[in-house]
Amino acid sequence: MKETLEQIRREALAALEGAGSAQELETLRVQYLGKKGELTAVLKQMGKLSPEERPVMGQLANEVREALTASLARRQQELEAAGLEARLAAEAVDVTIPGRRPALGHKHPMSIALDELKEIFIGMGFQIAEGPEVELAEYNFTKLNTDEGHPAREWGDTFYMREDSSLLLRTQTSPMQVRTMEQQRPPIRVIAPGRVYRKDEVDATHSPMFHQVEGLVVDRGITMADLKGTLNTFVEALYGKGTKTRFRPHHFPFTEPSCEVDVQCHACGGAGCRVCKGEGWIELLGAGMVHPKVLQGVGIDTEIYSGFAFGIGVERMAMRRFSITDLRLIFENDMRFLSQF
């Protein structure tokens, strides 16, 4: 009997080891461990053994059963693992095939530049004001110290809606200085972005409609040093810490002293190159201390208050930032252009 058991063990283990599928394994299980299996058949003959032999054989039979069961389980696990591996291998995809992605729209480069600019000034405590584009000449010119007879008021430069030149398309966002000061007392810190209009024919650098951002600060004791500090902070936020600026005298009717602010050319670092036309500097914006006539015109006491204002051309900023070489692209809105941003 012992020999029989040993033989079963040998044969069964070998067979289990060689089983190639779950089905085969099941057949073997039935063959050896099933109710009519070989091992069961041997055990059925235990009764014929002598009492001395019985425990020994019983123990051996159990050993064989356990060995077979363990082997069966192991083999089952192995086969399952192999099966999973095979399935996964079969399910493999070419991950380089593009995904089905929902199309995302694109923000216009002008808005990207403008939003960035707004964020910077919001961070500096500025509010955002908005005002009319169809504007009174009174606000666009007269209250900005630009009297009748000033060249900017000519019909060749400004779009008018009335024969008496009293209603126009604003040529600058500066009327928002006056409108803001009429509605709000100091302290004032606002920027006013918006569309402005000038009678320029369309070409690569001109458009009859473009965008500006006006800035205005009015408070007690505001100085030109504050103007420099504020605009330097803005420039560093826009172009990075340590960006050099140059403030040089200029002229605007509604600021005095006035200045233009240049930033050091990013392309050559100030040495002079094609980007900056050899100057080493790139003109960024115009600014100045609000003209006392403008302040007095809205009833702000110039003995107590002073302020500064600035104006930034958004198209030029966006064009420089994204290396756009032709202004017309901005208003053509070709998808091949828009989808680049």
Next chain:
Amino acid sequence: MKLSRKWLAEFVDISAGDKEFSDAMTLSGSKVEGAEDLGAEIQNVVVGRIEAMERHPDSDHMWVCQLDVGREAPVQIVTGAWNIHTGDLVPVALHKSILPGGKKIEKGKLRGVPSNGMLCSLKELGLDERDFPYAVIEAAALLHDYHPIDPDKPSIPADIQPGHKIFGPVVAAEVLECMPLADGSFHTCMAVKDATVCPDIHCSNVHVGDLVAYNTRTDSVCTLADLHAEQKEFPHCISDGIFVLREDCKPGDDIRPVVGLDDHVVEFEITPNRPDCLSVIGLAREAAATFNVPLRLHTPVVKGSDAPQGQTLNELLEVETPDPELCPRYTARMVRNVKIGPSPKWMRERLRAMGVRPINNIVDITNYVMLEYGQPMHAFDYRYVKGGKIVVRRAKEGEELTTLDGGVRTLTPNMLVIADETRAVGLAGVMGGLNSEIVADTSHVVFESANFDGTTIRRTAAALGMRTEASAKYEKGLDPLNTLPAVNRACELVELLGAGEVIDGVIDVLNYVPQPTVLKLEPEKINGLLGTDIPEDEMRAMLARLDFTLEGDTITVPSWRGDVEHYSDLAEEVARLHGYDQIPVTLMRGETTQGGLTEKQKAERRAGELCRSLGFSEIITYSFTSPSCWDKIRLEEGDSLRRCVTILNPLGEDTSVMRTTALPSMLEILARNYSARNAAVRLYELATTYHPVEGQDLADERQMLTLGAYGGDLDFFAFKGDVEALLAGMNVKNVQFERAAEGRTFHPGRCAEIRVNGTPVGILGQIHPLTAQNYGVDAALYAAQLEFQALLDARAPEARYVPLPRFPSMQRDIAVVCDQAVTVAALEDCIARGARGLLKETALFDIYTGAPIPEGKKSVAFSLTLRADDRTLTDAEADEDVKAVLALLERELGAVLR
């Protein structure tokens, strides 16, 4: 404004190089645009004298020249030019020289003959005939250079001999003698058969031995034009050649100073408030103040002479100014026995450096004074001032004047003319008249140095489209005190140049009272505005440098500084001389302010983000449009959108009205993309529209959110879905879509009005094929326009948390059959009202027509979700609700369960 540094040096000593000079001037307020060393590109080019020249042994057109270039031995150079003669002084680019454009010249051989450099033309020196009018070359037609167009039919026989007739009075002649004269012409003798003729000619390509075409009638040598010949028939007889110098120079001299290329020119951008800086003296004053060095001004001295026959100037010339407000001052002097001729080299060079073309001594003097003093001057021929009277008056309506440039100008009473008794002789402040032009035989000259109203001059120049150097100065408002020194300077120069005799006396009509601006010096106020701590004495010193007069605290502003009116103007003067870069950098003190976006601005951002996340890209379009756009979108004749804000002076019809709807802009951009073959396009714009308001100055400016799309798998419901998602994202609830009445811009069957709680907020749909056609698109376009403010007003309140359901819901699907005309919205509304409080959601999942559904009917299927908040529903309860729903559907809409 260009500035010659040589000229500047007459008034102020500045050793700084161009870069340092430019930087300093820019920082003190005179922005430099660029600086140029006129001779920077020229090296090793000298004056040479042609000692001998002979024809090249192996060439039919080259000359071998021996040149004295100031060295011991002559230099041999081969040239192909024909306009030179022995004795000529010419520019010689020696071995290893450089010419403008970086062109390098080295010695070499030309057809075997060594050539040690190159003789230069004007162009090769970077100059042109405007710089040296005398260098214009007139080329004779040389018969031995004749190459017939058709070799079989030559117009001139190859074996032509002197005396042979060419045509009419023109015969062949052989040059026997050719002597250059001092004025650049040539004395010649030529053989014509048996006779000899000796014409003086201007053609510089003629040499002894040449065969020329001689016109016996006019006693002259024919050019190509005279022979009606084409250039290719005489390939070497060209109006180009070596620049033959008529300057005071000698062999070996560096060419640069000889031709005035030893100067440096700095270009300034002068702001309109500083017309005084449109002059050498004005910039010299700025430079002196900037570098803190003395300014050397010069007071003109005129010797003068008596008028003829004991007459006084006032008897010769009378000036009337009937419109004094347009002519604050008119100053004039006269010069007699004028000798018109070229002005001296130094004057021509300075004019050239400043970009002004030399013409003759008198005209050059007026230009010189204009550049030096910034005061426009005009010179006119006294002969043509009828009645010895100058009247500065408004032009008559329709009065005509031919200006110096030859243009015939029709004038209006808004323009000011200089007239004599009978007619206009000049357009005041813009340009002189051709009828009083300085010509070769002018003998008496009137110099006008006047001050005119700037606005009038600017408008005149603009109306006639002739902005001149003079008008550009006048329009900014000039200093009336400058007219007298300027006219005296002109007369001084006349005497210096020996160009005529200045008659004693000055005519000076003053129509204004000089009132200098007086301000108070308030150092604390200036420091307070600038944020600086500049000591008072420094401020005083700076203002004094700019010729402000200080007495105690009283500051008198110089007459040429009309721009200085306030303490803030003084602050700028101090700031710019102190240096803007020296002003400290501080951060604002005082109350802090809260920055941020308004609710509306936040909503704009949100809308943009939503549109982009739905695949729509942002566009930016013009606010003005063409009135024809309303016809393009097929608005009815009387549509209120046709009432608009109109621009009276638009650039063109295309941009002449402010848009009242943003749809045309969107359609235009869709069409542009369509024609660019961009496949699937989704666009949005947050656009302002402009609506006139009765009895109000300003327009009602309303924002529209427009969406437009075509291509891809787009259909009405995909587009509508995008709009629905956008509205949901904007927290707009209770949205209804109704079949819109409009059927012109949009497809009549595919257009919905969008309402929120019953209020219309916009429209969406497929664009009418005829509208699309108007934009040249033959595909389905979809568009929506939403009133942004209405959308904001319609937003639901901010969400509040509702507890999650604790009991399971039940699903019941129903399919009902109803008339085709019954809308889904009506069915849904019915379902909502029919349920007894357990219905939580209704979702459409199918619409079916066709067998077995009868003709004219449709089957619509909904999935209903039912739930109670406080218990688990039983089937019976759910069925109860569904039954109620079905009952109402049947009663109200005749929809029966399928």
